[in-house]
Amino acid sequence: MPHLTADVPVDPSAPEARDWLIEELSKPEYAAAQPNLFDRLSQQFFDWLGRLFQPGESVPTDWVPVAIVAAVILAIVVALLVWGVPRLNRRSTALSGLFGDDDTRSADELREASDRSAAAGDWTAAIRDRFRAIARSLTERTVVFVSPGTTAHDFAERAADAFPDARLRLADAARMFDGVRYLGAEGTAEEYRHLAALDDELDARTPARLEAVSEESHA
Structure with a gap:
């Protein structure tokens, strides 16, 4: 009978379960696994880059900064070709x-x-x-x-x-x-x-x- 009692699953109340979960997630190994600022920024950049090559309504908007940079570079090249840098x-x-x-x-x-x-x-x-x-x-x-x-x-x-x-x-x-x-x-x-x-x-x-x-x- 004692053996059977030990095998009964633990059935904590909701507040106890929440406290146990918070305590478990606060351990160092879980904190170390969280993404840092560099990881989040890198992920955002690659997400943006991926959207550029996916069809959808977001493509024109995402291409705006690329188009602006390309236009500026093109204008500089044309100016150098026409007027040079005398x-x-x-x-x-x-x-x-x-x-x-x-x-x-x-x-x-x-x-x-x-x-x-x-x-x-x-x-x-x-x-x-x-x-x-x-x-x-x-x-x-x-x-x-x-x-x-x-x-x-x-x-x-x-x-x-x-x-x-x-x-x-x-x-x-x-x-x-x-x-x-x-x-x-x-x-x-x-x-x-x-x-x-x-x-x-x-x-x-x-x-x-x-x-x-x-x-x-x-x-």
Whole structure:
């Protein structure tokens, strides 16, 4: 009889069964089996991806974000094919070397250095930095593209296309720069004033034309 009593199924009341279930589910092994945030997000993503390839009313709505992203990418590609990135390329080269030197100073910084040298009577340095300031300024304004391999005379010829009436003065400026930079010539106050006046004039003027994008082949 005791044996038969032990085999009788347990028949708890409803509150007892609920308490037992809560107690059982609160054990660590059940908590560890619950999906974490990453699992839930991953499942939601794959559910959304699956709906894209299933017929139904939800397909057009689910395709909206995909269509928007595709349209934006297509617009960017078309813009690059039509207009290219000349100004971005030109702007990046504005901080590259100038006429054989790894000089990354801006046009204003070069002008300040030139003025300091002129005030100290160092006309050679003043001429060198002022001519670089002219080149840097036109590069920053995307008027002329200047790469590290561009020579002073090459720059002067191309800048003259943007300022035709300054062609002779630009050629003289290039000659002065080459003289003090490569030929060991001593600069003079008159040459410095010529460069300073030319720089100020070009900086205040609107160019007749901008250099064509194809000129990037000079890089």
